[in-house]
Amino acid sequence: MEYSELRGDLDVEFHRLREVASGADLAADVPSCPDWTLADLVRHVAEVYLHKAQCIRFAREPDPWPPEGIEDEMPIALLDRAYAALAGELDTHSPTERSYTWYDPDQSVGFWYRRMAHETxxxxxxxxxxxxxxxxxxxxxxxxxxxxxxxxxxxxxxTVYWPDYFSDALAGADRRTVRLSTPQRSWDVLMTRENVRVRESGPGEPTATVAGAPSDVLLWLWDRRPDAPVPQGDADTPDTLRRVLAIATR
Structure with a gap:
């Protein structure tokens, strides 16, 4: 996707999140995030925005973190301040400019355009x-x-850079492949005991498949829609991928 598209999507998704949160009970439980209330969720998103704004502004990992006094701010007010800070940094830096990121292959502001759109x-x-x-x-x-x-x-x-975290989850992988397909694209995820590798789908039969509308596949991967789409083929293989993702997205 173009950076301008990701920036526009980030704005739309943020305003929808804010609209929902500001009109709901902040004490409500978040079913997809055990032990969190809606207030906890809002604070988490705000802290992520503030953290990434500093990653862009100073091109290094923020330290110390989090800022003092942040816990005293009201959740929605904190969210508004945080998004304004993030948006300000994104809009005053080119996507090609250098930024600190945790993803070694891409140390650019553009990484955060994409990551923050999907986080939101x-x-x-x-x-x-x-x-x-x-x-x-x-x-x-x-x-x-x-x-x-x-x-x-x-x-x-x-899994490639921090393999020790995934050794238990991948212990029984044994070169199994999950094919994830939407009407527009298809990916083959090869899982071995060492790591996970991803490529565009090619010839050969996968061990299991997960196919559906793009939003359904995305939410299945993020465990926000665990029962749809229904995986086909070997049942253990998609479960292995989900265990890997549960660790990687923690």
Whole structure:
């Protein structure tokens, strides 16, 4: 996706998240985030925004973190301040400028355009689940890009760079492949005892498949819609991928 598209999607998703949170009971439980209330979710998103704003502004990892006094701010006010800070940094820095990121292959501001758009999509869904309102649809192009991001940037990178965290989850992988398909794109996720590798789907039969609309596949990967789509083929293989993702997205 173009950076301008991701920036626009981030803005839309933020305003929907804020709308839902400000109109709901902040003490409500978040079903998709055990032990969190909606207030906890809002504070988490705000802290993420403030952290990434500093990553962009200073091109290094913020330290110390979090800022003093942040816990004293009201959740929605903190969210507004944090998004203004993030938006200000994104809008005054070119996507090609250097920024600190945790993803070694991409140390640019553009990384945060993409990561923050998808972070906000997922937590907007969390807010809607907590508020008990219908889920707003995710545009197909954004959802497809989100599938690619969680597979390549999060799952593959994490297992390659921090393999010790995943040794138990991948112990029985034994070169199993999950094919994730939407009407527009398809990915093969090869899992070995060492790591996860992702490629565009090619010839050969996968061990299991997960196919559906882009938003359904995305939310399945993020465990926000665990029962749909229904995986086909070997049942253990998708479960292994989900265990890997549970660690990588913690």
């Amino acid at each position: 999509v997922v937590h907007r869904v969390d807010a809607e689940l907590a508020a008990g309102v219908p889920l707003t649809s995710i545009p197909d192009d954004l959802a497809n890009d989100g599938v690619d991001e969680i597979l390549v940037v999060i799952a593959e990178f994490s």
